[in-house]
Amino acid sequence: EQVIYMNGEFVKKEDAKISVYDHGFLYGDGVFEGIRSYNGNVFRLEEHLERLFDSAKSVMLEIPHTFEEMTNIVVQTLRENKFKDAYIRLIVSRGVGNLGLDPYSCSHPSVIAIAEPLSLFPKSMYETGIEIVSVATRRSRSDVLSPKVKSLNYMNNILVKLEANLAGVSEALMLNDQGYVAEGSADNIFIVRKGKIITPPGYVGALEGITRNAIMDVAAQKGYDMQEGVFTRHDVYVADEVFLTGTAAEVISVIKVDGRVIGEGKPGPITNDLLESFRELVQNDGVKVYE
Numbered sequence: 416e417q418v419i420y421m422n423g424e425f426v427k428k429e430d431a432k433i434s435v436y437d438h439g440f441l442y443g444d445g446v447f448e449g450i451r452s453y454n455g456n457v458f459r460l461e462e463h464l465e466r467l468f469d470s471a472k473s474v475m476l477e478i479p480h481t482f483e484e485m486t487n488i489v490v491q492t493l494r495e496n497k498f499k500d501a502y503i504r505l506i507v508s509r510g511v512g513n514l515g516l517d518p519y520s521c522s523h524p525s526v527i528a529i530a531e532p533l534s535l536f537p538k539s540m541y542e543t544g545i546e547i548v549s550v551a552t553r554r555s556r557s558d559v560l561s562p563k564v565k566s567l568n569y570m571n572n573i574l575v576k577l578e579a580n581l582a583g584v585s586e587a588l589m590l591n592d593q594g595y596v597a598e599g600s601a602d603n604i605f606i607v608r609k610g611k612i613i614t615p616p617g618y619v620g621a622l623e624g625i626t627r628n629a630i631m632d633v634a635a636q637k638g639y640d641m642q643e644g645v646f647t648r649h650d651v652y653v654a655d656e657v658f659l660t661g662t663a664a665e666v667i668s669v670i671k672v673d674g675r676v677i678g679e680g681k682p683g684p685i686t687n688d689l690l691e692s693f694r695e696l697v698q699n700d701g702v703k704v705y706e
């Protein structure tokens with residue numbers, strides 16, 4: 416019987432309901448994290464919670480729990496469901512208020528943790544790689560809606576995903592307002608060119624992905640020339656390898672972008688090598704649920 420954590424108690428899935436006056440529902444006013452546990456190890460939970468607290472602080476949303484309490488909410492939610500390999504969605508919304516958008520009308524944030532058994536991407540996706548396109552929808556500017564804040568307002572990302580669907584591909588790339596490559600709708604991007612691995616720096620405008628940072632650590636530890644750098648679609652087209660990173664996706668090879676075949680049109684050696692190392696890292700870097 417799957418249970419969901421809601422504001423201090425575990426409720427059955429069918430009873431997990433929020434008010435229609437919750438500003439997370441009415442306005443996307445809230446923050447969230449997508450976290451993964453591997454065999455009872457909640458991968459980089461500390462980094463996820465740091466990002467959650469930073470996102471909340473940035474929008475002046477006070478999480479009504481300490482860092483330790485939030486850690487325990489995630490751990491308990493997994494324990495209550497007896498999940499070992501799971502996907503956890505952790506949400507803090509502004510809470511119930513009136514129909515106006517003023518956050519001051521909301522008296523108490525809603526804190527919700529949903530854990531689901533992991534549904535993996537099809538194995539074939541990793542073996543063959545995916546095709547993507549770049550789209551007209553740009554990444555929001557930091558002075559409009561900071562891409563570094565993981566808020567519930569995902570309309571920018573959803574519009575990108577819609578363009579990907581219309582193009583008949585599984586993911587799409589956003590540029591920033593200067594035309595530099597920012598990230599995918601729900602993942603970060605890396606290119607490999609003549610042995611150099613490059614991913615956009617924060618100021619281009621992308622979520623600072625936990626997987627992105629883990630891959631940067633792994634690449635550096637393996638002695639690769641790993642650097643942050645600004646690049647355009649041209650650089651993506653002529654890259655030897657391209658891959659995307661995200662909590663659910665992990666590391667996905669990109670073999671075609673806007674009709675240009677990348678490298679030899681199959682997952683590259685560096686991409687495969689990093690994915691292999693990442694798969695080892697996730698088994699132990701994090702918080703143990705059952706030990």
Ligand SMILES: Cc1ncc(COP(=O)(O)O)c(CNc2cccc(C(=O)O)c2)c1O
Nearest residue numbers: 449600601602603622624625626661662663
């Ligand atoms: C805009 C954006 N950029 C990058 C990432 C990758 O970040 P992490 O490496 O920390 O996951 C995300 C990830 N955020 C996100 C949002 C919703 C679903 C999923 C999913 O992978 O199912 C992921 C994202 O939403």
